[in-house]
Amino acid sequence: MTVAERPAREPLHRRLGLTNPELEGIRERLGREPNDVELAMFSVMWSEHCSYKSSRPLLATLPTGGADVVAGPGENAGVVSIGGGLAVAFKIESHNHPSAVEPYQGAATGVGGILRDIFTMGARPIAVLDALRFGDPGSGRTRRLVDGVIRGVGGYGNCVGVPTVGGELVFDPSYAGNPLVNVMAIGLLEERLLTRAAAPGPGNLVVLFGSTTGRDGIGGASVLASATFTDEESSDRWLAGAPPPSSVGERGSKRPSVQVGDPFAEKLLIEASLELIERGLVEGLQDLGAGGITCATSETADRAGTGMRIDLDAVPRREAGMAAWEVLISESQERMLAVVRPDREADVREVCDRWGTPCAVIGVVTDDGDITILEGGLEAGRGVARVPARALTSDAVVHRRLAAPPARRRRAPAPSSATPGRAADGPARSFTDAGAVLLALLGSPNIASRRAVWEQYDWHVGTNTVTGPGTGAAVLRIKGTTKALVASTDANHAVGLLDPWLGAAMSVAEATRNVSITGARPLGVTNCLNFGDPTRPEAFWQLGEAVRGLGDACRALSLPVTGGNVSLYNESPAGTIAPTPQIGVVGLLDDVTTLVRPGFGAPGDVVLLVGEAGPGLAGSEYAALAGGAAEDGPPALDLSRERAVQAFAREATARGLLASGQDVSGGGLAVALAEASMWGAGGGGTGARLRVPSALSPAVELFGESPSRIVVSTRPRHAPALVLLARQHGLPVHELGTVGGDRLVVELVGAGATGAAEERGSRVADAIDLPVDDLCHAWEHGLRRALGWEEH
């Protein structure tokens, strides 16, 4: 049940989204009845979004350790050392429900929130990646959401001056009522400046700086992110607004729960915060996100084992007449909480003044472990609330939810009237013609070029972007060194719907493979787990299986999970979303001049396929386009094979054997080869003449999405060494042919080819012979066409 459905006569705790047993838990921890303000504080802090009360036991199973890990889960962002006194901070987070209600502000504040998580650690944000998922691109509602979200991501990121260098844009009917907006940010810091979000030292001052506090975003975490949408809410009637609430928890719609972003204020906040850290003026720093002042005070105090006395009258406000509970849980954006030694207050004020950002001492650190809220001054003020910090955070309620697999294993998705096939109205759609299938896939909304989107993002500010959006993983050089960071974010929702363990493990495999194929060593994994209502056993089972898959894959690849975020209740009247474990990976390339790019190199280079296809088309883009067979399953994942493929790619790069390297994923081998052609010869495009040995059906060989495969090219003289290296890693390797000409020619040879294919009833003939220009045309125009955007 959602907030709006609850009748007003219900007790306050229920209207705030707390259950009866949870109220009992609050009484136990306080040893008395909570008052209304305390109840409001618990309601945000014990929300799913802040407390992870459903997912915490699952997340505890993930591997988090590693020699280079400087800060792991529990901090604002994971931090991993990259040598030379430098470290990288990175994290991915969701802003799904705010974006569904108000796409521009929802997406904008999603960017703002994740950036604050990065610079709170002392890191300068250097890149953003956005992972966006929507319903049918042909629907008016989707188009409105896509447009607003993209403008929001760009509007915020462009203004703060952090480049948006990559991401994902995926369309699937399951996201129609509940789009996903996940944003990943990466920052760079000197390790000595690592700053913790803790409040040590009783007697230290609690300083709030940044924007003023208003009524925007009140209870965003508890109301928006921790409940599902109802019919009425999911209609545009949301946008009608609501009167300002007067007493605790009173509200008419979720409209005022959406935060409003001010990227200019954030830019000033970044500069002021980093200057404060650089000059050693703060003992601890925490951004104000979900849960506002309540969350920032209790989390920092709990981490240091301290308490705080806070005077609400000292909080700078943008609205008159705010009640205590509103000030405490407001999610007004662009605010920071600093813990400052009294003798440094003047210096902190000077820095904030110079950056034009309001700053106020709102309290003091104590040794009693309680968050004490006062009005009317720290000394003589009237007590409003008093709650142990740990009761709000580390000792928050934990639920053991029921998990149950679906009664009957889901079948492969039926031919979809919605997504991919529809946009490709160019070539004749005969499924007996592999070339026509390839063109249809290249022009489909999930594979076509995202240029129309990323051209709205400043991807080069900062002048570190070696590879921006559009072609594989993002690459950012680190000034003053030979090094580069390589980042990718991926999620396989289609396989996840069939098998959530496999979907999560494949997401990790793909994201890390995208990084390894450039020659970089993945450093760690951040994740954003987007799932349905955890009180439904099937949804909770999906979450549990996905976390298990995430853990298994990370252990197999020896990678720590350094942080992340859980977004549950992603449901609407249209249904629940496909399980979407969005994985973010950052890797380190020691010498940026060795970077391997996905496009084929020079004519005459030899093309090789490392790894091999297995059966299973379910969950593939081909299946979405053509309709899979009912008995078909997804392809299998062998994690030790995956590890070997990635190790091979890195070693081949280090030995200078690769002219190009491209991962095989969405659309299968044929799309990987087409992309390597289109992006080849330094971006101008080049053909290739290739023969693919085929043991399975042509559809599987050409369009199947078996993991653990890469397409590489090399100078002819290096080919034998490369083949040998692959065999040393225990990998199947096949020489496919050579780069050159202006056509992509792919023939299948062997048992799976020609007559055999037709005998088995496959609908795909076994040769592709297309001009590279035709590939480019289909790929370049597909997305604009699907979204109905004009060319410019």
Add this chain to the structure above:
Amino acid sequence: MSVRIGVVVFPGSNRDGDTLHALRLAGAEPARLWHESASLDGVAAIVLPGGFAFGDYLRAGAIARFSPVMRAVSAFAAEGGLVLGICNGFQVLTEAGLVPGALTRNRGLRFVAREVAIVPERLDSPFTRQIDDRRPLRVPVAHGEGCWFADPETVDALERDGQVLFRYAHDDGTVAAGEEDRANPNGSVRAVAGVSNARGNVAGLMPHPEAAVEALLGSDDGLAIIRSLVESTRERVAGRAAVAAAAR
């Protein structure tokens, strides 16, 4: 001899670091100038960098032009000092009336960030003299309000007087056909990408030469523009020193 070139930092500037980096690569000694400073700290030339000064609230550059430093920049320009405004810096210069025309919303009404080709109109200006020939330069743009506009009579006069410095072009170097040509990323009148004042010492351009100074990042074509500024400044400083020496 190294030359000190000032990079003005407004609240919301976000290309100041990139501009400093590019100026260093071009052999200059750059220094940040805070917007509240009324003095120019003895710099020999000035760059107004890209970004969103004061959030571009109201209108890009509309508030920044009132910063104390702009009074000093205007005086510096009036004395013949070299001033280059890039992107948001160009917007500030037009708002301050230091270069002709106005910058309005992009024709497509969307922010646009892409690599474009531009061609210089003249190679004898302080900002273009190091460009070796009229090949198109590959440089990125990133702006929402970059559509340069002036009335036809004004544009005629600017063209006649050699105040148009750059135009958007196709990859083969032919100038974009007009406002609707895809090679013109924002719909600027007659594909104008950069202009100077009548005296030729103050210039503004929408593309980012400072973001195209290393082949590793895709293009180093912008370095010729940055180098032009640095060399012109160096000569100016040397010329003044010679005049001063002669006077002694």
